[in-house]
Amino acid sequence: MDDIWNLLLLQSSPNVTRRLLKQMIRQDPSLSTFIHSSSARWHHQLPLPAERAYKIQKHISDPSIQRKLYESLQRFHVLTISDHEYPVSLKRIPDPPLVLYASGDLSLLEHDRCLSVIGTRKPSSYALPAMKKVLLPLVASHCLVSGMAQGVDQYAHQLALRNGGRTIAVLGSGFDCVYPKNDLQLYQQLMTEELVLTEYAPYVVPQRFHFPERNRLISGLSEATVVVEARMKSGTMITVDQALEQGKDVYAFPGPVGSETSEGCHFIIDQGARIVHTHHDIVVPEQR
Structure with missing residues (x-):
């Protein structure tokens, strides 16, 4: 479940493209490394411009974003590409x-x-x-x-x-x-x-x-x-x-x-x- 949460949280950021997200998944399929890393590490590891890395880290750390996303999971179906129901x-x-x-x-x-x-x-x-x-x-x-x-x-x-x-x-x-x-x-x-x-x-x-x-x-x-x-x-x-x-x-x-x-x-x-x-x-x- 943590893996899915990490994916949804990162995917919801306007500064995370599908291309970047796929790159992150190749480096760490669980994405936990990125969730728990500083923006400075993102900047060097991916690499990403420092400002963009900071915006992503700010987004995924925002309690209001996390609350909205959690509420969404209660209201709607969510399918990831690895789910059986995914078309x-x-x-x-x-x-x-x-x-x-x-x-x-x-x-x-x-x-x-x-x-x-x-x-x-x-x-x-x-x-x-x-x-x-x-x-x-x-x-x-x-x-x-x-x-x-x-x-x-x-x-x-x-x-x-x-x-x-x-x-x-x-x-x-x-x-x-x-x-x-x-x-x-x-x-x-x-x-x-x-x-x-x-x-x-x-x-x-x-x-x-x-x-x-x-x-x-x-x-x-x-x-x-x-x-x-x-x-x-x-x-x-x-x-x-x-x-x-x-x-x-x-x-x-x-x-x-x-x-x-x-x-x-x-x-x-x-x-x-x-x-x-x-x-x-x-x-x-x-x-x-």
């Missing part, structure tokens, strides 16, 4: 999270067919009718994975909830600092009836760089990713790149000619993404 699909991606916080139904991590559904935060009037036409026939047999962002993501979660399906939401913040806040009722329903995941401690506020990090988990949890609408320069396109890097299939909805929200879809279709006309075009292999 195998995430272990296979290039940069898996070492820690996952979860709320809801953990059995969804074992769902045979997970399908990521992603797209713009500001969809056109075309998006929702198109999603209903294509995705509703798949809801009964697939778990829809998305990021709970306003727009396409929330449409995907709602389609699953309202039609007897299952869904997983992946956040770019801690559970107590959810973003966006436009539909807290949806968030609470996902937290209790479905499954919400994040690699950030519950008290961590969202940062801009969290969302590209979050996107690798959305694609990583699924065998295939469907892009509904996307602008050329967008987080959706970053997720597409991550899905391809992970070796996942990518599908895209074609959109109206001249629509800015479909420019990204048309681009990736040109690059080889599979075009979606009906639900028959989407084939998601069982996860093993």
Whole structure:
């Protein structure tokens, strides 16, 4: 248990990256050496800039941080990469999270067919009718994975909830600092009836760089990713790149000619993404 506590405490520091944490684990799998060392030793052993080492040591020694983290363990599921319940699909991606916080139904991590559904935060009037036409026939047999962002993501979660399906939401913040806040009722329903995941401690506020990090988990949890609408320069396109890097299939909805929200879809279709006309075009292999 001490090993897990050390991992959670260090992972919760904004100055500890996954790369640094992996380096520390290679030197001491229990991490106790670092927990009980002075920042000066960190500075020389890793090596780290003295100021950064001091900030990490200050964070892990802070009683209020330790209390918040302890309370989190009482409120939420916590999975480390060595746990049996940790999703195998995430272990296979290039940069898996070492820690996952979860709320809801953990059995969804074992769902045979997970399908990521992603797209713009500001969809056109075309998006929702198109999603209903294509995705509703798949809801009964697939778990829809998305990021709970306003727009396409929330449409995907709602389609699953309202039609007897299952869904997983992946956040770019801690559970107590959810973003966006436009539909807290949806968030609470996902937290209790479905499954919400994040690699950030519950008290961590969202940062801009969290969302590209979050996107690798959305694609990583699924065998295939469907892009509904996307602008050329967008987080959706970053997720597409991550899905391809992970070796996942990518599908895209074609959109109206001249629509800015479909420019990204048309681009990736040109690059080889599979075009979606009906639900028959989407084939998601069982996860093993």
